[in-house]
Amino acid sequence: MIPAAFDYARPTTVDEALAAIVEGGEDAKVLAGGQSLIPVMRLRLAAPSLVVDLSKVAELRGVRDDGDAIVVGAMTTHSDVLADPLIAQHAPLVAEATATVADRQVRHRGTFGGALAHADPAGDLPAVALALDAEFVVAGPGGRRTVPAREFFVDYLTTALGEQDLLVEVRLPKLAGQWGMHYEKFHRVAQAWAIVGVAAAVRRENGHIAEARIGLTNMGPTPLRATAAEQALAGAAADAGAIAEAAGHAAEGTQPSDDLNAQADYREHLARVLTRRAVTAAAGI
Numbered sequence: 001m002i003p004a005a006f007d008y009a010r011p012t013t014v015d016e017a018l019a020a021i022v023e024g025g026e027d028a029k030v031l032a033g034g035q036s037l038i039p040v041m042r043l044r045l046a047a048p049s050l051v052v053d054l055s056k057v058a059e060l061r062g063v064r065d066d067g068d069a070i071v072v073g074a075m076t077t078h079s080d081v082l083a084d085p086l087i088a089q090h091a092p093l094v095a096e097a098t099a100t101v102a103d104r105q106v107r108h109r110g111t112f113g114g115a116l117a118h119a120d121p122a123g124d125l126p127a128v129a130l131a132l133d134a135e136f137v138v139a140g141p142g143g144r145r146t147v148p149a150r151e152f153f154v155d156y157l158t159t160a161l162g163e164q165d166l167l168v169e170v171r172l173p174k175l176a177g178q179w180g181m182h183y184e185k186f187h188r189v190a191q192a193w194a195i196v197g198v199a200a201a202v203r204r205e206n207g208h209i210a211e212a213r214i215g216l217t218n219m220g221p222t223p224l225r226a227t228a229a230e231q232a233l234a235g236a237a238a239d240a241g242a243i244a245e246a247a248g249h250a251a252e253g254t255q256p257s258d259d260l261n262a263q264a265d266y267r268e269h270l271a272r273v274l275t276r277r278a279v280t281a282a283a284g285i
Helices: 016-028 035-040 078-083 085-090 092-098 106-111 111-118 125-131 226-232 239-246 262-283
Strands: 007-009 029-030 050-053 063-065 067-075 135-140 143-148 153-155 166-173 179-188 196-205 208-217
Touching: 007 016, 016 029, 016 050, 016 135, 016 166, 029 035, 029 067, 063 085, 063 239, 067 085, 067 226, 078 092, 078 106, 078 111, 085 092, 092 179, 092 196, 111 125, 125 196, 125 208, 179 262, 196 262, 208 226, 208 239, 208 262, 226 239, 226 262, 239 262
Parallel strands: 007 050, 029 050
Antiparallel strands: 063 067, 067 166, 135 143, 135 166, 179 196, 196 208
16 A cells, blocks of 8 residues: 655754654654554554654664663664674674564664664564663653663553654663573564563573573563563572573563464463573573
C-alpha cells in the first residue's frame, strides 16, 4: 500500500530535529533506520502528519570512549556497532546480540537507538541494555536528561520518551573486574524475532560467581531482569550444578504471553534453559 500524505523534515542538528518535532506536534514521527516505521506507514497503521528524518544528524552517529563508559550514538547502525573495536573490547554482549538482529540488509539500515526506542519485547537489544545497566541520554525542549535502563522501558512498545523527546545516545558503563558475557536466543527460523532471549554478564572471583546480571527478552511486555536467578548465583560456585540450580529461578516474576509462536509455560521453560546456557558460557565453563 501507499502511505498517507505527510510533510517531511530532514534536520542536520539535534536542535533542528527537536524544533521540527515540536512544530509537528503529537502527530510527528521520528525516522531513524525506518525498519519499524515505514512498514506500518505503508499499511496505514500509522499516518503521521510529519516525518522527521534523522539520517543527516551527524552528531547522533558513532561510538566513543567517555572514560567510565562507552557512548553509542542513537543513529549508529547495527553494522557499525558490530565493527566497532570499543564495543568489542568493553561491551561484547552488545555485539553478540546485535549479530542476531534480522539480516545484513536490516543491520546496515537499522539503528542502535531506533531498536531501543521501539521497545519491542521480542527485540534483542533492550534486554542487553538492561543487563549492562545502560543509561539513555534524552534531549527535549527542557534540555537533556539521563534515564537508567530500568526506568526507560515502561510498557509494551512504550518508553520514557515523551512526545517531544529524542533519544540522543546510550551510555554503556565499563565493567570493572573479570566479566564474561553471552547472549543466548531461541527463534523459529534464522533472522527471526526471539521467542525468548537471555543476555548474561557474569563476574568471577576465586572460582565463584561474585555477581551476575541477566536480562530476559520476550518474557513480558518489557525486558526484565531475572533477579531471582541473579540472587541465587551471587556467591555460588562457578560450576555446572550451581548454575543449573540458579537458572531454575529464571522465570520467576515474569509475565510471558501466549501467542502463535509459543505458550507461556514453554517460554518459562526456555528462560530456564537459555539462562543456564548463557550463564555457563559467560562464566567460561
